[in-house]
Amino acid sequence: MNGKTFFEFCMSVRQRHVEDAVHGVITELDENAVRSSIKFVDYKVDETSDHPVTATLQLKDGQLAHVRCKYLVGADGGRSTVRALSSIPFPGVSSPHKWVRLDAIVKSDLPVQRGPGVGVESDAHGNVLWVPTDNGRTRIGFVLKDELYGVDGSSVTAETVMEEARKALLPNSLEFVQLDWWTVYAIGQRVAEQFRKGRVILAGDAAHTHSSGAAQGMNTGIHDATNLAWKLAGVVKGWYKEEVLDVYDSERRASAQHLIELDKDVASLISGKIPERFNAPPDADVNEYLYGVFEASAGFGVGLEVSYPENLLNKTYPGDELSSTVQVGHRGPDAALFRPGARFPRRLQELVASSGRRFSILVFAGEVHSVDGFPTLPEARAAKYAELRQYVDSAESFARTLADVFQFVTVVRGEGVMQPAEAIGVPPLGKMAYDHTGDAYDKYGVRTGEGALVVLRPDGIVGFAAPLALDGIRAVGLYFEGFVEPRTIRQGAPLWKVGSAVGEVSVGGQEEHTV
Numbered sequence: 001m002n003g004k005t006f007f008e009f010c011m012s013v014r015q016r017h018v019e020d021a022v023h024g025v026i027t028e029l030d031e032n033a034v035r036s037s038i039k040f041v042d043y044k045v046d047e048t049s050d051h052p053v054t055a056t057l058q059l060k061d062g063q064l065a066h067v068r069c070k071y072l073v074g075a076d077g078g079r080s081t082v083r084a085l086s087s088i089p090f091p092g093v094s095s096p097h098k099w100v101r102l103d104a105i106v107k108s109d110l111p112v113q114r115g116p117g118v119g120v121e122s123d124a125h126g127n128v129l130w131v132p133t134d135n136g137r138t139r140i141g142f143v144l145k146d147e148l149y150g151v152d153g154s155s156v157t158a159e160t161v162m163e164e165a166r167k168a169l170l171p172n173s174l175e176f177v178q179l180d181w182w183t184v185y186a187i188g189q190r191v192a193e194q195f196r197k198g199r200v201i202l203a204g205d206a207a208h209t210h211s212s213g214a215a216q217g218m219n220t221g222i223h224d225a226t227n228l229a230w231k232l233a234g235v236v237k238g239w240y241k242e243e244v245l246d247v248y249d250s251e252r253r254a255s256a257q258h259l260i261e262l263d264k265d266v267a268s269l270i271s272g273k274i275p276e277r278f279n280a281p282p283d284a285d286v287n288e289y290l291y292g293v294f295e296a297s298a299g300f301g302v303g304l305e306v307s308y309p310e311n312l313l314n315k316t317y318p319g320d321e322l323s324s325t326v327q328v329g330h331r332g333p334d335a336a337l338f339r340p341g342a343r344f345p346r347r348l349q350e351l352v353a354s355s356g357r358r359f360s361i362l363v364f365a366g367e368v369h370s371v372d373g374f375p376t377l378p379e380a381r382a383a384k385y386a387e388l389r390q391y392v393d394s395a396e397s398f399a400r401t402l403a404d405v406f407q408f409v410t411v412v413r414g415e416g417v418m419q420p421a422e423a424i425g426v427p428p429l430g431k432m433a434y435d436h437t438g439d440a441y442d443k444y445g446v447r448t449g450e451g452a453l454v455v456l457r458p459d460g461i462v463g464f465a466a467p468l469a470l471d472g473i474r475a476v477g478l479y480f481e482g483f484v485e486p487r488t489i490r491q492g493a494p495l496w497k498v499g500s501a502v503g504e505v506s507v508g509g510q511e512e513h514t515v
Contacts, residue, residue, distance in 0.1 A: 005304060006334060006347060012133045014103065015218055038065075040081050043072055045199050053199050070236050073201045073228075075221070078188065080206035086197050092190025092260070095211065097271050098149045100161055101141045102182035103133065107175040113138070119270075121287055125168040126272030137180060142168045143271045144184055156184050187211040189263055191256045196249040203228055208256035210263040211270075219303055220259060224252050230357065230458040239405060241483050243312055251308040258300070265293050304331060312483050313457060315464050317475060323452035323467040324364070325445025332456045335440035337411065337433035340420050348440060351409055351431055352456055359406040360456040361476060363388070363430070364441065364468065367413035367448035368423050375416050375423050381451065382425040388473050389426045398477030402484055406455075409433065413441050413448045455479065 026033050039058040046052050051068035059065055074082025083090060112118055113132065120128040122142070129141035148160060161182045166174045191208045195201065204221035228248050234240035265275055269290040274280040278289060299305025307330040308314055314329040326333070332352075336345035352360035365385050368375035377385065392399050392408075408430025416423050420432035435441055438448070446452040451468035453476055464479045466472035 006336075012131050012139070014133050014137070014139075017134055018218070040076060042085060043082075071199050071201060071232060073203060073232070074206045075203045075225075076206050078190075078205040078209040080202065082200060083192060083202055083206050086200045088197055088200075088202065089193040090190050091193065092188060092209070095187035095189060095264075095267055097211075097267060098144045098146070098153065098184055098186055099141060099211065100144050100164065100182065100184050101139065102161055102165065103137045103139050103180045105136055105177040105180075106138050106140075107173075107177060108169065109173050110169070119287070119290070120169060120172075122168045122170070124170075125164070127270045127287065127290060128168045129270075140165050140168075149184065153184050153186075158182055187267060189260050189267075191253065191260055194249065195253050196245055201228065201232070201245065201248070203252075207252070208260065210260055211267040220256065223255065223303060223306055226459045227252050233357070238485055241485055244483050247312050250311060254309070255306060262293070262297050262300070266290070269293065306331065308461060313463050314461070315479055315482070317464070317466045317472075319467070319471065319475070321467045323446065323450060323472065324454055324465040326443075326454060326462050326465060328462050328465065330462055332454070332460050332462050333440075333443035335435065335443055336437070337435055337440060338416070340416055340432055340434070345436075346433075348409075348411075348433075349460065351433055352407075352460075357458060358404070359458060359463065359480075361406055361408050361430075362444070362452075362454040362456065363408055363410040364444065364446045364452045364454065365410055365412050365424055366451040366468070368416065369414070375414055377412070377424050381449075384451070384468060385424050386426045387470060388468070389429060391470060391473055392429060398480055401486065402477075402480055405480060405484055407431075411435055411440055413438055 023034055037060050041056040041058050041064065043053055043055040046054070049068070051070055053069050053072045055067045055069065055072055057065045057067060072082060074080050074086070076082055110120070110130065113130075115132070118130050120130055122128050124145075125142040127142075129139065131139045131141075133139050142165070144156070144164065148164065149156060158179060161184070162176050162179065165176075188209045189211070192202050192206070195203070195207050203224040205217065207224065208220065210217070231240065231244045231248050235242055235245055268275050269286055272286055274284055274286050274289050278284075280289065307327070309329055310316060311329075316328055317323075332348075335348045337348050337351060338345050339351075352362075363385075366377055366381040368377055370376070376382070391397055408428075410420070410424070410428040410430060410432045411434075412420075412423060412432070413435045415436055416432075416434040420428045424432075440446075441448055444452070444454055446454075453466045453468055453472050454462060455464040455476060457463045464476060466475045
């Protein structure tokens with residue numbers, strides 16, 4: 001993915017350590033936000049209540065707690081209780097393959113041991129996964145023979161797994177110093193028929209399951225979370241219309257279906273079998289097909305090319321004038337930009353970050369030229385920018401009622417000065433940044449002589465693009481009015497408040513508020 005990310009490396013950290021890190025950050029914000037060892041039992045919905053969902057939970061001591069909330073998110077795994085109680089069908093197929101995964105400290109004479117993950121070809125076990133992970137551990141994975149798995153896998157032992165791993169690495173050696181963890185599992189390639197059913201929303205493995213062949217389990221769950229979190233927060237707070245939650249359903253379900261089709265190919269190829277749809281010749285090399293699938297799907301696999309179709313949140317400008325060639329529904333490209341007076345660049349994605357709470361309107365104002373030694377926008381371009389500035393400050397502007405839904409970031413091509421107003425003639429809209437090399441303008445397909453307006457969603461997806469003109473900024477306002485509840489967001493009101501009450505909890509008959 002050269003040129004599409006500033007992180008040109010591969011890092012493998014096991015999920016339990018990722019969860020610990022996330023848990024630590026959340027508890028720093030609110031020590032009561034995460035409550036573990038609680039079992040979800042049941043729920044009911046009463047639409048006449050301000051908090052329609054009442055969820056029943058079983059605590060560590062066996063007591064039942066009743067939590068009232070507005071929505072119930074089922075992120076409770078492939079055997080989701082939430083999904084089952086909601087009667088949401090989970091169609092799909094069960095793969096015939098049984099997979100081994102283990103983490104261990106090992107010794108081997110493999111030529112590559114602590115570099116990027118590799119696939120080791122094995123006549124007996126197909127393609128063997130070898131991935132160096134954290135703390136000196138290595139993750140090894142392969143398909144287990146049916147005769148060893150038996151009827152239900154209950155006869156498989158740690159010794160069986162280690163012995164098969166040694167065979168899978170032949171003719172290279174493999175010695176186990178310490179086996180931390182192992183598992184043998186079957187694969188269900190399934191996608192829920194609905195990711196949203198009324199007050200119930202599914203995410204992660206509760207919504208889709210697949211093999212670990214393409215390393216997409218946690219990746220896909222994180223994409224679900226980043227797609228859903230800001231939508232759900234906005235609907236609960238009354239910022240967005242409820243149809244925004246239907247966009248989560250359509251966007252992420254389609255993405256999961258695409259992943260399942262990819263996974264079917266990967267799982268079969270890793271096991272050493274070429275799917276029939278490839279119409280491969282009898283002497284075809286299965287690894288060539290596997291590498292071809294991985295190469296073709298690399299962008300989707302690492303998340304940089306996850307994209308969504310046109311919908312309520314992804315709209316094409318209705319006019320004929322194309323101000324930017326960036327694709328609506330696709331990830332907004334990253335680029336190195338300089339803040340006024342800074343000697344070192346910052347990533348565009350850093351400048352638009354807002355804790356996942358705001359849309360960002362990128363104002364590509366055009367290229368500055370040196371006038372009497374000072375970088376300045378050409379007169380015609382400066383006049384257009386000033387016109388936009390005047391409109392945004394006017395009573396008719398959507399910014400008056402929707403100000404907390406978005407933020408402006410002005411991007412100017414060229415090198416700038418400490419005082420941005422000197423370069424553009426008026427105080428800038430939002431933060432100001434200079435594109436020294438033209439990298440951002442090139443990636444967003446913006447002509448420096450014309451400029452553009454590009455709207456990034458809170459999850460970094462391009463939602464809308466329009467010309468740098470009054471018609472363009474008015475079109476941006478209409479875009480927001482399509483899904484933002486009118487006059488519900490006051491200028492200066494907090495958009496995201498950590499620790500706000502989420503409902504009511506009753507334990508042992510006593511009412512208390514949760515934070």
